[in-house]
Amino acid sequence: MTDELERLANGVLWPGFLGTEAPAWLIDELRDGLAGVVYFGQNVGAGLADLSAAILAANPDALIGVDEEGGSVTRLEAGTGSTVPGAAQLGGLDDLVATERTGAELARRVRAVGANVVLGPVADVNTDPRNPVIGVRSFGSDEHLVSRHVVAAVDGIQDAAVAACVKHFPGHGDTHLDSHHDLPEIALDIAEFERVHLEPFRAAVEAGVDAVMTAHIVVPAWGDAPATLNPRVLGMLRSWGFDGVIITDALDMAAIRESVGIGGGAARALAAGADLLCIGNPTNPGDAALPDQDRRDFLAARDGIVRALRDGSLSRERVEDAAARVAALAEKLRSRAGTGSEPDSGYDAASILRRAVTVSDRLPDPTGRLDVIDARRRSTLAVDSAADYVSAALAVDGSRARVDVATASITDQDRAIAEAVAASGTTVLLIDRPDADAAQRALVERAAARDPKAVVVNVGLPARHPLPLPTVEVSAASRLGAEIARELLLGRYAPPEKTPTTA
Structure with missing residues (x-):
């Protein structure tokens, strides 16, 4: 039986899991208030809508997220490749209507399988051509172009009754390291960083984006901690008036796992101001992944939060505040149900790409x-x-x-x-x-x-x-x-x- 503190922690946790059916442990935790799940490629099968239904039956407030960006990044079409334009293609074309309609199409596909959060669009300004992890996932290298396309994509996604989550705050575009494997440090002049890399996130906040995902990057001018664990960085979002959900990038990435660990990262991210903790893809360790890697990673995160609550390094009020923001997003999505824009029967991804x-x-x-x-x-x-x-x-x-x-x-x-x-x-x-x-x-x-x-x-x-x-x-x-x-x-x-x- 989940105790009181474990149930409180469940309300801010967003795990991945193994398989195309919900494991028993996941259903049990959803019934005990788990915030939801994130789908990865290994979860996608013919019965994905039924899987979503089972998750929502266990917790009707569950947030179900999908990394569905179009272009080079897809989970719903992981086995065959995306059939939706990606950010660089849309940015190069610079047709805001095409970008908004593509956002709506991504939302339609996510909603069709029973999910309700699109982990996109990417708001990073890709100023380093060596960037191994952003690149064509960005709309471009100019902050004004990126900003207007981020807003168009957010509008398209959220008008279709799905939450958008812009990423990776405060900006992962000027790195030449991959935070899945390293902890990138950005030594860019801070005035330039603020002018260029923060601008698309400001625009998204002004446009009413539902969620913002953090980056595991260090900006030395703002401290030694990666943004995900840095209250000064996450506090900027609140100072702009953002009242939505701050979601961490995956805590199983090396930048967190190999420094403070999943449990330590979970507690420190909450203390820094994050609301929903994406634990990550349990297949990421590759051959080293254990048969119960999904539950192990989940428990590592939850146990880290509970320990911090018990030793006083994390306040109960902070976790309650985070859980309330997550619950408010779930309520907002329920209120949008049935109000989203109708599917665009005229949407033609191939025609867009022939121009791009x-x-x-x-x-x-x-x-x-x-x-x-x-x-x-x-x-x-x-x-x-x-x-x-x-x-x-x-x-x-x-x-x-x-x-x-x-x-x-x-x-x-x-x-x-x-x-x-x-x-x-x-x-x-x-x-x-x-x-x-x-x-x-x-x-x-x-x-x-x-x-x-x-x-x-x-x-x-x-x-x-x-x-x-x-x-x-x-x-x-x-x-x-x-x-x-x-x-x-x-x-x-x-x-x-x-x-x-x-x-």
């Missing part, structure tokens, strides 16, 4: 077949950037070769080029870091020397320095993006003339 995907130069005459060399970086915990569905959708019946330029010898890389050139189609180099990865660029240069009629499909940030081959700038590692690039290369439609920009 551009080329740097005249494409070679189509051959009817694409032979793809996939040289993208390895996947991260946030983005399944190297997923096979991208190269599969691009090549279809052509050949495919996977080349990890970080580990493959030049001999092996050249062999893959030779085999693609020897085939009867168009050689396609699939890349995602043309400016930040010298090995990817070198592969393209060697392919150009061997086959001047080869082409590049770039699913990362648009190349700032021209490549020696015509380049299709897709700006997302998604199935739909790959399908649109294939249409272009097969001559099925003419590309727009405007070259995309992240400004």
Whole structure:
């Protein structure tokens, strides 16, 4: 039986879990006031709506969140790739109506499976092209562009009776480390940081966003603690008049787990002003994950809160305040039920992408077949950037070769080029870091020397320095993006003339 303090802690906890059915421990905790759950790719199956119904039956106030950004990040289409435009594509197009309608479509899909919180849009201004974890998840590198698209996406999501959660406050765009594995420190001039990186979050707060997610980053001018654990940073949101829910990024990320631990992180995040603690994806440890990793991580967070309540390092009033904010969001979503905008029957994601995907130069005459060399970086915990569905959708019946330029010898890389050139189609180099990865660029240069009629499909940030081959700038590692690039290369439609920009 859950005791009083455990039940209080349950009201601010948001765990992930293993499997496509709710485990017994999760149902028990939901009945004892657990705030809800976050869905990850391993939870998504044909019975997802039934899973949501079971969760809501155990706790009708449960918040069910989904990391559904479109583009390179999807959970609902984790096995096949997203069929919705991503932020960089929308930012490059700079059509606010398209962004708002895409937000509404994401909300419609989330609501259709019984969930009620979209963990997006990304409000980070991606000013560091080396950024390994944000990149094309951002609308761009200009704070004004990012701000207006964040507001449009929030409006689209929340008009569809789903909560939006902008992320990752106070801004993860000027980092070159991934907080899933490290604790990034931003040494940017503080006046510039405040002017550029805070602006989209201010705009979202003014637009009435329901929730804001924290970042596990350190801004030395504001103290040594990561933002998630820093009362000065989280206090800024309240000073702006934000009265919604502050949600932590996952506490199982290395920036927290390997410093203060999940339990210590949970207690310190609450003390700093967070309201809802995202515990994380229990599959993240990979082969080291235990069969009950989900419950272990949940208990680590809850036990950390209860210990802090008992030793006085965390006040009961702070946890009650946090739980009240979470409950207020649940009540707001219940009141919105049935009032959301109707599904947009005219929404056409492919038409949006045909305007957003551009080329740097005249494409070679189509051959009817694409032979793809996939040289993208390895996947991260946030983005399944190297997923096979991208190269599969691009090549279809052509050949495919996977080349990890970080580990493959030049001999092996050249062999893959030779085999693609020897085939009867168009050689396609699939890349995602043309400016930040010298090995990817070198592969393209060697392919150009061997086959001047080869082409590049770039699913990362648009190349700032021209490549020696015509380049299709897709700006997302998604199935739909790959399908649109294939249409272009097969001559099925003419590309727009405007070259995309992240400004």
